[in-house]
Amino acid sequence: MPARNAFYAQSGGVTAVINASACGVIETARKRKDKIGKVYAGRNGIIGALAEELIDTSRETAKAIAALRFTPAGAFGSCRYKLKPPEESRREYERLIEVFRAHDIGYFFYNGGGDSADTCYKVSQLSQTMGYPVQAIHVPKTVDNDLPITDCCPGFGSVAKYVAVSTREASFDVASMAKTSTKVFIVEVMGRHAGWIAAAGGMASSEETAIPIVILFPEVVFEEQKFLAAVEAKVKKHGYCTVVVSEGTKGADGKFLADQGLKDAFGHAQLGGVAPVVAGIVKRGLDLKYHWAVADYLQRAARHIASGTDVEQAYATGKAAVELALKGHNSVMPTIERVSDAPYRWKIGVAPLSKVANVEKMMPRGFITADGFGITEKCRAYLAPLIKGEDYPPYKDGLPQYVRLKNAAVPKKLPAFEL
Amino acid sequence: MPARNAFYAQSGGVTAVINASACGVIETARKRKDKIGKVYAGRNGIIGALAEELIDTSRETAKAIAALRFTPAGAFGSCRYKLKPPEESRREYERLIEVFRAHDIGYFFYNGGGDSADTCYKVSQLSQTMGYPVQAIHVPKTVDNDLPITDCCPGFGSVAKYVAVSTREASFDVASMAKTSTKVFIVEVMGRHAGWIAAAGGMASSEETAIPIVILFPEVVFEEQKFLAAVEAKVKKHGYCTVVVSEGTKGADGKFLADQGLKDAFGHAQLGGVAPVVAGIVKRGLDLKYHWAVADYLQRAARHIASGTDVEQAYATGKAAVELALKGHNSVMPTIERVSDAPYRWKIGVAPLSKVANVEKMMPRGFITADGFGITEKCRAYLAPLIKGEDYPPYKDGLPQYVRLKNAAVPKKLPAFEL
Numbered sequence: 160m161p162a163r164n165a166f167y168a169q170s171g172g173v174t175a176v177i178n179a180s181a182c183g184v185i186e187t188a189r190k191r192k193d194k195i196g197k198v199y200a201g202r203n204g205i206i207g208a209l210a211e212e213l214i215d216t217s218r219e220t221a222k223a224i225a226a227l228r229f230t231p232a233g234a235f236g237s238c239r240y241k242l243k244p245p246e247e248s249r250r251e252y253e254r255l256i257e258v259f260r261a262h263d264i265g266y267f268f269y270n271g272g273g274d275s276a277d278t279c280y281k282v283s284q285l286s287q288t289m290g291y292p293v294q295a296i297h298v299p300k301t302v303d304n305d306l307p308i309t310d311c312c313p314g315f316g317s318v319a320k321y322v323a324v325s326t327r328e329a330s331f332d333v334a335s336m337a338k339t340s341t342k343v344f345i346v347e348v349m350g351r352h353a354g355w356i357a358a359a360g361g362m363a364s365s366e367e368t369a370i371p372i373v374i375l376f377p378e379v380v381f382e383e384q385k386f387l388a389a390v391e392a393k394v395k396k397h398g399y400c401t402v403v404v405s406e407g408t409k410g411a412d413g414k415f416l417a418d419q420g421l422k423d424a425f426g427h428a429q430l431g432g433v434a435p436v437v438a439g440i441v442k443r444g445l446d447l448k449y450h451w452a453v454a455d456y457l458q459r460a461a462r463h464i465a466s467g468t469d470v471e472q473a474y475a476t477g478k479a480a481v482e483l484a485l486k487g488h489n490s491v492m493p494t495i496e497r498v499s500d501a502p503y504r505w506k507i508g509v510a511p512l513s514k515v516a517n518v519e520k521m522m523p524r525g526f527i528t529a530d531g532f533g534i535t536e537k538c539r540a541y542l543a544p545l546i547k548g549e550d551y552p553p554y555k556d557g558l559p560q561y562v563r564l565k566n567a568a569v570p571k572k573l574p575a576f577e578l
Numbered sequence: 579m580p581a582r583n584a585f586y587a588q589s590g591g592v593t594a595v596i597n598a599s600a601c602g603v604i605e606t607a608r609k610r611k612d613k614i615g616k617v618y619a620g621r622n623g624i625i626g627a628l629a630e631e632l633i634d635t636s637r638e639t640a641k642a643i644a645a646l647r648f649t650p651a652g653a654f655g656s657c658r659y660k661l662k663p664p665e666e667s668r669r670e671y672e673r674l675i676e677v678f679r680a681h682d683i684g685y686f687f688y689n690g691g692g693d694s695a696d697t698c699y700k701v702s703q704l705s706q707t708m709g710y711p712v713q714a715i716h717v718p719k720t721v722d723n724d725l726p727i728t729d730c731c732p733g734f735g736s737v738a739k740y741v742a743v744s745t746r747e748a749s750f751d752v753a754s755m756a757k758t759s760t761k762v763f764i765v766e767v768m769g770r771h772a773g774w775i776a777a778a779g780g781m782a783s784s785e786e787t788a789i790p791i792v793i794l795f796p797e798v799v800f801e802e803q804k805f806l807a808a809v810e811a812k813v814k815k816h817g818y819c820t821v822v823v824s825e826g827t828k829g830a831d832g833k834f835l836a837d838q839g840l841k842d843a844f845g846h847a848q849l850g851g852v853a854p855v856v857a858g859i860v861k862r863g864l865d866l867k868y869h870w871a872v873a874d875y876l877q878r879a880a881r882h883i884a885s886g887t888d889v890e891q892a893y894a895t896g897k898a899a900v901e902l903a904l905k906g907h908n909s910v911m912p913t914i915e916r917v918s919d920a921p922y923r924w925k926i927g928v929a930p931l932s933k934v935a936n937v938e939k940m941m942p943r944g945f946i947t948a949d950g951f952g953i954t955e956k957c958r959a960y961l962a963p964l965i966k967g968e969d970y971p972p973y974k975d976g977l978p979q980y981v982r983l984k985n986a987a988v989p990k991k992l993p994a995f996e997l
Contacts (some may be wrong), residue, residue, distance in 0.1 A: 173754050175747075202759035231747050240758050286602040320976055328594075328650050328879035331980060335592050335652030339659055344875060365975075367982060432854070434872075454851075455871035456763060460747035464882055466976065483730030546976035556784075557739055557885065557965035561750060563786060 162194050163265030165481075166208060168201035169300075170278075171231040174314030175321075175462040176473035177300050178234045180270050182227035183477025184298065185216055189224075194485055199262060203236035205269075205278065207249060209576055211258050213569035226562035227476060229552035231462035234564050242278050245285055252285045254576050260291050261572045266484050267293045270477075272301035272312075276492060277516035285489035296480040296494040297512055300473075302459045303495075304355040307518040308510040309494035311545055313476055314459070316469030318398055319359035320546035321461040322348050322403070325454065326363035330370040330401045333450070337399035343441050344392060344401050345451040347434035349458060351407040354378050354522045356458075360403030361534035362542055371397040372533070375437070377407030378522050379531040381416055387444040389532050394447060404437050426462030463559055467548020472505070479507045503544030581613050582684030583818075584900075585627060586635075587620035588719075589690030589697075592652040593733030594881040595892035596689060596719050597670035602896025603687050603717065604635055608643075613904055617922045618681060618988055624688075624697065628670060628995055630677050632988035645981035647893060648971035650881035655981050661697050664704055671704045673995050679710050680991045685903050689896075691720035691731075695911060696935035702909040710955070715899040716911040716931055719892070721878045723774035726937040728913035730964055732895055733878070735888030738778035739965040740880040741767050744873065745782035749789040749820045752869070756818035762809060762860050763820050764870040766853035768877060770826040773797050773941045775877075777960035780953035781823030781961055790816040791952070793875060794856070796826030796940050798836055798950040806863040807952050813866060823856050826924040882978055886967020891924070898926045922963030 160285055167184050181200070188195040200214040201207030207214070214235055216224070227234055227404055242251050259267070267286075269279040276297045283295035283330040301307050304315035350356040354376030362371035371393035375381060393400035408416045417433035434451040441449050465532060479493035490512045498504035526538035534542075552559040586603050588596055600619070607614040619633040620626030626633070633654055635643070646653055661670050678686070686705075688698040695716045702714035711922035718725050745765060752763040769775040773795030783789035786882035790812035794800060812819035827835045853870040860868050890977045891914055898912035917923035945957035953961075971978040 169754070173751055206757065230750070235754075236757055237754050238758040239755070251738045304685075323977055325876045326883060327879070327977060327980070329875040331649070331651035332592055332875045334877040335588070335654075335656050336658070338625065338655055339657040346876070362977065365977070368980070374794050406948070432870075432872075435851070435854075445591050450874055451851075451852075451872065452874035452876050453870070453872045454876065455869050455875075456748040456760075457744045457765070457871050457873065460751040462747060475890035543975060548976065549970070549973055551968070551970070556962060556966055557967065558742055558781065558784070561787070562747070562846060 162192060162196040164196040164263050165198045165266035166201065166259065167198055167268040168204045168207060168270065169235055169236060169237040170204050170275035171239060172302065172459065173233040173237050173300050174300060174459050175231040175317040175465045176313055176470050177270060178227040178230045178299060179470050179473035180298050180313060180477035181234060182224060183474040184268050184481055185224050187478045187481040191485060195266065196263070199264065200235040200350060202566065204238035204240065205242065205360065206238045206240055206578065208255055208258050209380060209578060210545060211571045211573050211576065213413045214566045218567040219564055223562055223564055228470065229462060230250045230561040231460045235566065241274050242281070245281060252281065253289065256289050256291050257283060257573060259293055262569065265293055267295040268298055268480050269295065271298050271299040272303065273306060273517060273519060275285060276306070276512055280490055280512035280516045282375050283512065294484045294489045295370060296484050296488065297362055297515065298476050298480045299492055299494070302349060302356065303353055305353045305519045307515060307520045310497040310505065311495050313473035315355060316466035316472070316545040317461065318349065318356055318458050319542060320466040321458050321464050322356055322359040323546055324361035324464055326360045326372070326401060326403055327370065329452070330363060333399045333401060339411045340448055341450045342394050342399050342447040343449040344366050345404060345434045345437050345449060347404050347406055347432050347453045350377060350405040352377055352519060354405050357403050357405035358522060358526065358538055359542060359546065362539065362546060371400045373400060374532055375400045375402065375404040375408045376522065376527060377409060379407050379527065381408050383440060383444065387440070388528065391445055402437060404433050406433055408433055461553055464551050467550040468545055470550040475507060483509060500540050500544065503547065565573060581615040583615040583682050584685035584687060585616045585620065585678065585683045587618055587623045587626060587689065588652040588654055589623050589658040589688060589694035590656060590658060591721065592656050592880050593719060593721050593735040594650040594814065594884045595650070595732055595889050597646040597649045597653050598889050598892035599689050599717050599719060599732060599896035601643060601895040603753060603900055604643050606897045607901040610904060614685065615682070618683065619654040621658035621985065623659065624661065625657045625659050625997065627674055627677050628997060629988045630992050630995065632681060633985045634988045637986040638983050642981055642983055647889065648881060649980040650879045653942060654985065660693050661700070665702055671700065672708065672983040674701060675705055675708050675710045676992060678712055681988065684925055685710055685712040687717055687899050688714065689717040689719050691722065692725060692936060692938060695725070695931055699909055699931035699935045701833060702931065713903045715903050715907065716934065717895050717899045718911055718913070721775065722772055724771060724772045724938045726934060726939045728892055729916040729924065730914050732888060732892035734774060735885035735891070735964040736767065736880065737775055737877050738961060739885040740877050740883050741775055742781035742965055743883055745779045745791070745820060745822055746787060746789065749782060752818045752820060753778070759867055760869045761813050761818050761866040762868040762930040764823060764853045764856050766823050766851050766872045769796060769824040771938060773824050776824035777821050777941060777953050777957055778961060778965065781958065781965060790819045792821045792834065793951055793953065794821065794823040794827045795941065795946060796824050796828060798943045798946065800827050800829050802859060802863065806859070808949065809860060810864055821856060823852050825852055827852055843918060881971055884969050885965045886969040887964055889969040902928060919959050919963065922966065
């Protein structure tokens with residue numbers, strides 16, 4: 160049987176290391192030309208498959224593919240596009256299979272979070288019933304760290320490291336200004352549903368640095384008076400306080416704290432972040448001088464301060480996805496299995512997609528301190544190895560030398576498809 | 579004559595490399611014990627001198643002092659406290675001289691921006707007329723890069739590198755999401771009066787990366803329609819656009835764009851940044867999906883991505899300050915003199931404080947493109963060497979090993995002084 164081609168696509172919000180997974184997929188596939196023909200990438204994720212906009216990765220040099228390992232964001236483009244359930248939109252799945260058939264694609268590697276695990280699962284199932292079976296393997300990726308079964312998710316360790324390092328640095332800054340200026344610094348981090356990223360802010364403090372930090376988790380209902388008391392106590396003791404607030408922090412009414420119906424002088428609605436809202440609460444409640452930052456995309460794109468562990472695991476899961484496919488696996492996701500904390504040891508495991516799809520992993524309550532504002536030793540033991548190791552990109556003229564691929568199009572063979 | 583002691587203080591907003599200057603001062607002084615006794619640091623800047631809260635840096639190990647070179651923020655504490663003009667508050671200057679006399683301080687090293695250059699100048703003059711002459715040397719420091727005479731200011735190169743790197747990374751992120759999600763990314767950077775830091779955002783783009791960037795400078799009056807047209811054109815051509823906005827951007831009415839009288843649902847005033855304001859303008863004017871970030875302290879504290887040039891120059895100016903003092907100079911500031919652009923060569927010069935104090939250096943108009951939204955080749959040639967070189971701090975357990983000094987107090991000899 161001649162080697163069939165593979166399809167790879169990036170899905171959802173990109174990360175500092177999703178391209179490292181792409182690198183793992185492509186480099187591993189290139190070594191197995193006997194089994195895998197070309198790797199086609201979807202231009203802008205799964206949309207590329209539906210629109211038959213395929214990228215021929217075989218047109219890229221080995222050097223360019225190797226550079227994906229240290230290039231952040233999605234080199235082929237990603238998308239926020241969720242396929243509807245097959246019973247609602249069977250035509251999308253039929254189109255996928257039609258495109259796969261037209262381009263002799265036998266392997267489907269989908270690199271994303273919970274939603275795309277679900278899509279990957281459905282593609283695997285439907286391809287069987289439609290008489291064109293493809294092996295569908297999901298490659299885990301999400302800064303939110305909320306996929307089940309796997310110990311952690313590629314993408315998370317790097318954003319965690321960024322948040323821990325930045326929180327440490329900004330806290331040193333505030334500590335030196337607090338006497339006459341800023342006493343409370345608020346940094347907003349990602350995490351709509353789970354507080355994993357906010358938890359990483361807690362790692363900024365160590366025995367040596369002893370930084371006073373108050374963390375606001377989406378898992379803990381925000382109580383203004385309790386929060387103000389916690390900040391005030393830290394300012395009294397240390398002279399300053401750093402607040403790490405998750406964008407997903409909610410009040411007792413279940414509404415996002417960020418959602419305060421802000422209006423400017425002309426009555427225009429302003430989409431504010433949660434950091435300025437918390438700053439306002441500090442100002443009104445304690446009348447302390449504050450500064451605030453919103454890290455937004457800077458945090459998840461920060462390849463310059465990526466975690467060595469994370470880069471390695473992102474590559475390893477990409478590589479494992481291809482190896483699993485070659486071993487005949489289908490409808491699975493390679494996972495990270497933690498073998499031990501200290502020394503940190505891990506290995507690649509495998510999880511059936513039926514158990515991954517649509518399950519969100521929250522922070523265990525045992526990872527959050529009793530007062531709801533900090534992380535426990537158990538949480539530190541979990542996070543510590545994930546932010547370990549520096550994996551610097553190469554620099555030219557003071558800037559990281561991230562690669563831009565040629566992204567040459569595969570000639571289309573089918574009529575257009577309306578998305 | 580026995581060696582007299584030195585006083586060193588950090589002033590105003592801290593930077594990623596102000597401690598590298600402290601390191602240069604202290605290490606150089608330690609080598610000249612014949613001329614300089616102990617180096618006393620002001621706890622929380624000049625306030626430490628007024629309150630006679632001196633730190634005995636001789637109690638720190640050589641290793642701890644060496645670690646200042648890679649530790650951000652102000653290791654002895656800084657302050658925002660401007661001495662009044664002598665005619666208004668002669669008692670402050672008298673107190674300074676009294677403290678200097680009590681602790682046999684003959685050298686005054688003041689590490690700060692324009693305001694502190696002015697203070698340093700006055701201390702030098704008044705110490706003469708008060709009959710206790712001290713040699714006052716100003717060590718340049720400001721992320722704003724607005725000191726005159728010197729080619730650049732220690733602190734600026736590192737924040738410029740941070741902004742250039744982060745803008746490049748976030749732009750890669752947006753480029754990969756733009757098909758179905760964010761099309762305009764807005765990042766707010768520092769610079770109330772001068773657009774040097776915003777200009778650094780322009781360095782994110784190069785021939786290879788070709789990132790569409792619109793910069794909003796404080797030097798250029800904001801015109802909404804012109805801005806929207808520039809963003810729209812870039813989105814049309816590239817699919818996305820990155821906006822780097824200086825916090826000091828002003829409208830035709832001369833008011834900060836950030837100052838929009840924001841109110842939350844309860845009518846509370848919100849101190850917003852300029853990034854969400856620009857996001858609102860983009861939303862209303864173009865109806866494009868956006869994300870925004872406010873880097874705030876993260877940018878100036880980011881020692882993890884400091885510029886090698888900047889670290890070297892920060893150390894060199896600290897070292898030069900001591901050497902100038904030992905050569906008998908007074909009332910001067912060591913400067914960076916650019917000898918050539920490519921290859922970049924620089925040397926230490928010297929400027930009289932009378933010409934430094936209270937002069938702000940704005941971006942030359944020739945550094946901003948004709949449309950007001952970009953940087954010229956001339957500007958790139960100026961900025962390029964300043965962000966060059968990586969100078970990574972050591973890491974332990976995934977986090978930079980920044981030093982916390984003992985900061986042992988020098989016993990007081992004088993009655994208390996009311997600030």
